[in-house]
Amino acid sequence: MAIVAVANQKGGVGKTTTVVNLAAYLGALGARVLVVDCDAQANSTSFFGIEAATGLYEVLTRDVDADATIRATETQGVHLIAATPALAGADIELLMRGGDPNAVLRDALAPIRQQYSYILLDCPPSLGVMTVNALVAADAVLVPVQCEYLALEGLARFMATLDRVRVQSNPGLRLFGLVMTMFDARTVLSHQVTEEVRRHYPSLTFQTVIPRNVRLSEAPSFGRPILAYDPYSRGAEAYRSLAVEVAERAPALVS
Ligand SMILES: Nc1ncnc2c1ncn2[C@@H]1O[C@H](COP(=O)(O)OP(=O)(O)OP(=O)(O)O)[C@@H](O)[C@H]1O
Numbered sequence: 001m002a003i004v005a006v007a008n009q010k011g012g013v014g015k016t017t018t019v020v021n022l023a024a025y026l027g028a029l030g031a032r033v034l035v036v037d038c039d040a041q042a043n044s045t046s047f048f049g050i051e052a053a054t055g056l057y058e059v060l061t062r063d064v065d066a067d068a069t070i071r072a073t074e075t076q077g078v079h080l081i082a083a084t085p086a087l088a089g090a091d092i093e094l095l096m097r098g099g100d101p102n103a104v105l106r107d108a109l110a111p112i113r114q115q116y117s118y119i120l121l122d123c124p125p126s127l128g129v130m131t132v133n134a135l136v137a138a139d140a141v142l143v144p145v146q147c148e149y150l151a152l153e154g155l156a157r158f159m160a161t162l163d164r165v166r167v168q169s170n171p172g173l174r175l176f177g178l179v180m181t182m183f184d185a186r187t188v189l190s191h192q193v194t195e196e197v198r199r200h201y202p203s204l205t206f207q208t209v210i211p212r213n214v215r216l217s218e219a220p221s222f223g224r225p226i227l228a229y230d231p232y233s234r235g236a237e238a239y240r241s242l243a244v245e246v247a248e249r250a251p252a253l254v255s
């Protein structure tokens with residue numbers, strides 16, 4: 001149904017943590033979710049405890065059907081197209097093949113999109129060919145914003161990129177929402193940044209704020225989403241509530 005790119009050119013802001021945990025809670029709500037790991041770091045692949053020999057790289061560069069690379073995860077309702085280290089070379093191969101290098105992912109996902117309620121694209125921390133492919137394939141973008149100094153400046157640059165993608169390739173691309181991450185209630189800065197982002201993007205900022213929570217950073221080393229690792233932690237509650245908000249807003253994306 002909806003293809004959502006989780007993107008922000010800034011590194012370490014919680015993109016992968018958001019993809020994996022949102023996918024898990026959407027799955028728990030009964031949705032069919034496909035996570036596509038678009039990052040050669042393969043973090044969302046390993047956050048699900050999966051080690052893959054093949055995956056998105058073969059889809060993008062070897063014309064392998066996306067369907068053939070989908071694997072189940074141990075998380076209810078969640079499937080994965082994995083990233084492998086080879087994906088680091090996909091950018092250059094995409095640029096050298098014929099046709100539009102930015103629309104390869106969109107075309108690859110077209111035959112399978114109807115099988116899923118959500119396809120979540122975990123983007124790398126850059127605005128390279130891989131991220132642009134994700135933005136061209138997506139119906140909407142969900143942007144994790146870390147509660148830190150200069151968050152708004154980074155966001156403004158990212159918004160300009162979205163505008164360029166709309167003009168050149170994907171006029172229907174919507175901004176699904178901004179989710180504040182790593183909120184630390186004890187710091188003035190966290191409160192200030194959250195208020196500032198809400199002031200600029202009042203209706204677009206999700207009500208749910210993701211707290212800085214050590215359980216969220218521990219879960220990946222056990223290869224499980226927070227829902228399986230510590231479902232009563234504050235981080236788990238936050239991602240559960242984000243999933244509810246996402247499910248409420250999602251129908252508007254495809255209307
Ligand atoms: N809410 C949180 N509380 C505590 N730690 C967090 C939280 N969100 C993410 N982290 C940790 O911060 C680090 C960066 O998070 P994550 O990998 O999700 O960011 P990313 O934006 O995907 O990074 P990259 O740009 O490298 O892909 C990870 O070690 C993760 O476990």
Ligand SMILES: [Mg+2]
Nearest residue numbers: 015016039043
């Ligand atoms: Mg990541």
